[in-house]
Amino acid sequence: MNDWFTIDKIDGETYVVSEYRHWEETHCYLINGGERSLLIDTGLGICSIYDEVKKLTNRPITAVATHIHWDHIGGHKYFPDFYAHSAELDWLTGKFPLPIEAVRNMIVDRCDLPDGFDINAYEIFQGSPSALLSDGDIIDLGGRKIEALHTPGHAPGHLCFWEQEKGYLFTGDLVYKDVLFACYPSTDPEAYISSLERIASLNAERIFPAHHSLDIRPEIVARMRDAFRQLKSEGKLRHGGGSFDYGDWGVTL
Numbered sequence: 001m002n003d004w005f006t007i008d009k010i011d012g013e014t015y016v017v018s019e020y021r022h023w024e025e026t027h028c029y030l031i032n033g034g035e036r037s038l039l040i041d042t043g044l045g046i047c048s049i050y051d052e053v054k055k056l057t058n059r060p061i062t063a064v065a066t067h068i069h070w071d072h073i074g075g076h077k078y079f080p081d082f083y084a085h086s087a088e089l090d091w092l093t094g095k096f097p098l099p100i101e102a103v104r105n106m107i108v109d110r111c112d113l114p115d116g117f118d119i120n121a122y123e124i125f126q127g128s129p130s131a132l133l134s135d136g137d138i139i140d141l142g143g144r145k146i147e148a149l150h151t152p153g154h155a156p157g158h159l160c161f162w163e164q165e166k167g168y169l170f171t172g173d174l175v176y177k178d179v180l181f182a183c184y185p186s187t188d189p190e191a192y193i194s195s196l197e198r199i200a201s202l203n204a205e206r207i208f209p210a211h212h213s214l215d216i217r218p219e220i221v222a223r224m225r226d227a228f229r230q231l232k233s234e235g236k237l238r239h240g241g242g243s244f245d246y247g248d249w250g251v252t253l
Contacts, residue, residue: 033141
């Protein structure tokens with residue numbers, strides 16, 4: 001199972017832990033501070049991400065999720081110290097808006113599962129966070145400060161994480177190359193454009209998405225914002241508005 005994860009170094013104390021054997025190509029990020037470490041998203045939970053990140057830090061680890069979707073919280077079971085946004089607490093207590101059978105099908109779909117993995121035993125993580133995150137909260141790791149930004153649109157409690165000193169922006173499912181999703185009942189196209197407007201103003205130096213290509217530049221945020229502005233002006237920024245292809249990314253409303 002050791003080849004389930006791919007680890008790449010961003011800098012001396014920042015790593016990306018990727019799950020390329022699943023079609024969603026989920027990325028999780030380990031940020032090491034002087035006193036503790038922060039793990040942004042924990043992946044699908046197919047294999048133990050804890051075993052991997054413990055090789056990269058000897059500090060206490062707090063887990064956070066950009067949002068409480070199954071493919072971002074699967075490894076939370078290994079981290080009793082985790083934070084969440086209040087808007088998605090119901091999803092941690094049995095009210096996730098997809099049945100477990102649908103989630104299991106999405107895991108099996110186009111996935112090179114490790115030998116011995118039993119999909120019928122897979123469950124969506126449930127638990128109580130050790131703290132709630134609100135917009136603007138600062139997570140102090142000791143020498144590194146990470147700001148939580150409430151950026152709804154893809155999910156009601158979606159968070160981006162901003163390290164101003166380095167210019168690092170961890171965008172979760174708000175920004176990545178490939179098709180963005182704002183078509184589900186729990187998504188909000190109007191909130192999505194507001195969140196894009198906000199993060200476009202940060203002038204990030206590097207963008208770190210939760211899925212697909214890591215070859216992504218900050219200018220894509222402004223392009224997405226401008227496209228959403230155009231869709232809004234045309235009356236299409238709504239559920240059922242359509243699917244739109246912009247080359248290296250797209251959106252389904």
